[in-house]
Amino acid sequence: MRPLRLAAVLLLLLGAVPTVEAQQPEKVRRVGVLTFTQMSPSVQEPLREGLREQGFVEGKNLLIEWRAADGQPERAKAHAQELVRLKVEVIVANLTTAVQAAKEATSTIPIVMASAGDPVGTGFVKTLARPGGNITGLTGISAELAGKRVELLRELVPGLARLGYLFNGSNLFAKSLVSETRAAAKRGGLELQMIDVRRPEDLDPAFTALTQGRVGAVIVDASIVPWRAGELAQRHRLASISNQRLFVETGGLVFHGSDQADLQRRAAVYVAKILNGAKPGELPVEQPTRFDLVFNLRTAKALGLTVKPALLLQATQTIE
Numbered sequence: 001m002r003p004l005r006l007a008a009v010l011l012l013l014l015g016a017v018p019t020v021e022a023q024q025p026e027k028v029r030r031v032g033v034l035t036f037t038q039m040s041p042s043v044q045e046p047l048r049e050g051l052r053e054q055g056f057v058e059g060k061n062l063l064i065e066w067r068a069a070d071g072q073p074e075r076a077k078a079h080a081q082e083l084v085r086l087k088v089e090v091i092v093a094n095l096t097t098a099v100q101a102a103k104e105a106t107s108t109i110p111i112v113m114a115s116a117g118d119p120v121g122t123g124f125v126k127t128l129a130r131p132g133g134n135i136t137g138l139t140g141i142s143a144e145l146a147g148k149r150v151e152l153l154r155e156l157v158p159g160l161a162r163l164g165y166l167f168n169g170s171n172l173f174a175k176s177l178v179s180e181t182r183a184a185a186k187r188g189g190l191e192l193q194m195i196d197v198r199r200p201e202d203l204d205p206a207f208t209a210l211t212q213g214r215v216g217a218v219i220v221d222a223s224i225v226p227w228r229a230g231e232l233a234q235r236h237r238l239a240s241i242s243n244q245r246l247f248v249e250t251g252g253l254v255f256h257g258s259d260q261a262d263l264q265r266r267a268a269v270y271v272a273k274i275l276n277g278a279k280p281g282e283l284p285v286e287q288p289t290r291f292d293l294v295f296n297l298r299t300a301k302a303l304g305l306t307v308k309p310a311l312l313l314q315a316t317q318t319i320e
Contacts, residue, residue, distance in 0.1 A: 029056060029275050032065045032083035034102060036076055036095040037226055039068035040246055043094060046261040047114075050268025056275065071200050071225035073097055073170050080105035090271050093137075096173040097223055099124055103135060110280040113137030114267035115258065117173035119285055128285040136280040137270055139287055140243075140258050146180035146219075149241045149256055150188050152293075153217040156253070156305055157239045162191045164210040164218035164238070166203075169196040171223040181219060200225045207232045220247060222257070234299055245294065248319065253299045259290035259316075292316045 031051075035043055044066065048058055056062040065086055069076035080101040083091055092112045093099040099116040103124060113119060115138040125131035128139070154160050165181050167174050178194065185192040193213045195206045203225065210218055215238065220229045222244035230252035233240035242248065243257035266286065274280055295307050296319040312318065 026061045028061055028063055030063045030065065030086065030088045031271060031275075032086065032088035032091045033067065034076065034079050034083060034091060034093045034098045035066075035068045036098040036223060037068070037071055037244065038246065039066055042245055042249075042260060043264060046264035047092065047268055050265035051271065053265075054268060054272030056268075056272060069098065069101075071223070073101070073198070076101035077104065084109060090274050092267055092271060095223060096122060097168070097171050099135070100172055107134060109134065110274045111135045111137070112267050112270045112274070112280070113139065113285070115140040115263050115288065118176055121176065122172040125285055128287075130282065131285055132281045134280050136283040136285055138263050138266055139285055140263075144180065145243065145256060145291075146177065147184040147187070149219055149243070149254075150181070150184040150190070152254055152256060152311070153219070153239060153241055154188055154190075155308065155311060156300075157217050160190065160216045162193060162213065162215040164213070164215035165192055165194045165221075166197050166206055166210075166218060166224055166229065167194065167221045168198055168223040170198050171221070174221075174223075177221055197224050200228060203228050203232055207236045207238070210238065211236050217241075220244075220252065222247075226250065226252070234302065237303055239303060239305060245292065248294050248296050251296070251299055253296055253303070253305075255292060255294040257292065258288035259292050262290045263288060294319065 058064050065083055065088055067079035069079055076098050084105045090110045091102045092114050093102045094114050096116045099113050102111045111134055117140050119125045119139050124135045163185055167177055193215055197203055197206050217239040220242040226244040226247035227250040230247045230250035234251040240252045241254040242252055245255045245260050248255035293315050294317045295315050300307050
C-alpha cells in the first residue's frame with residue numbers, strides 16, 4: 001500500500017503544479033519600402049508611427065527593408081527586384097515611378113501606393129473601389145492642384161510673364177501633369193518653358209536653360225530629385241514651387257500638395273490589413289484628404305520676395 005500511496009501523492013503534487021506551455025516567439029514580418037526620391041525622416045517616421053499604432057514595431061515583430069532610388073528609374077527597378085528576392089510580404093512604394101518598378105518586379109507580392117498619380121489611368125488598378133490584382137493604397141491629386149501652384153507663383157512674383165516647368169517624362173503620370181500645368185499657365189496668360197529632366201545629372205543644365213530663357217519662376221515636379229532642385233532653384237534665384245515636401249526643406253520656396261506624413265500613416269493601415277490577411281485587390285484606393293502649404297521664408301528673403309499676409313494665413317507651416 002505504501003508504494004501506491006506514494007504514487008498517489010506524487011500524482012496529486014504534479015497535478016497541483018501548473019504546466020507551462022512553451023512560449024512561441026512572435027513572428028517577425030518583413031516589409032519593403034521603396035521611395036523614388038531620397039529616403040528621409042518625413043517618409044520613415046510617419047510610416048513607423050502608423051505601423052506602431054497597428055501593433056507592428058520595427059525591431060520587435062517587424063523588419064523594414066528601406067530602399068531609395070534617388071530619382072533614378074533604373075535604380076528603382078533594381079531595388080524593387082531586390083525586395084522581391086528578399087521575399088518581403090508587402091512593398092510600400094512612394095511616387096508613381098516606384099509603384100511602376102514594383103509592379104514590373106512582382107504580380108504576387110502586395111504593393112501599397114503611398115501615393116501614386118492616377119492609378120487607374122496608369123493601369124495600376126482596375127478601379128479605385130475594387131483595385132483587383134496586387135496593388136492598392138493611396139492616390140495623389142497632384143495634377144488637379146496645378147492651377148493652384150501657378151496662381152501661388154503669380155502672387156509671389158510681381159509681373160510674372162514666363163514660367164518654367166521641370167518634369168520627368170519617364171513618369172507614367174507625366175502626361176496628366178504636363179497637360180494640367182500647360183492649361184493653368186495658359187489661363188494665367190503665362191509663357192511656359194518645359195524641360196524634361198530624367199536623370200539627376202540633367203538638373204544643372206535644366207536650370208541653366210531656365211535662367212537663359214529668362215523665366216521668373218519654376219514648378220518642379222515631385223519625380224525630380226527634390227533636394228538638388230531646391231538648392232539649384234535658390235542658387236539660380238528663381239521663385240519655385242513643388243509637390244514634394246523635401247523640396248521646400250532644402251531651399252525651394254513653396255511646397256503645395258498632399259500631407260505626406262498623413263499619407264504614410266494611412267499607408268501603414270493598408271500594410272497592417274494585408275499582413276493580417278486582407279487581399280489588396282479588395283481594399284479600395286483612397287484619395288488624400290489633408291493638404292499642406294509650406295513657405296520657406298528664408299528663401300523668400302534671399303530672393304527679395306514678400307509673402308503676403310493673406311498667403312501666410314493659408315499656410316500650414318512656415319520655415320524661418
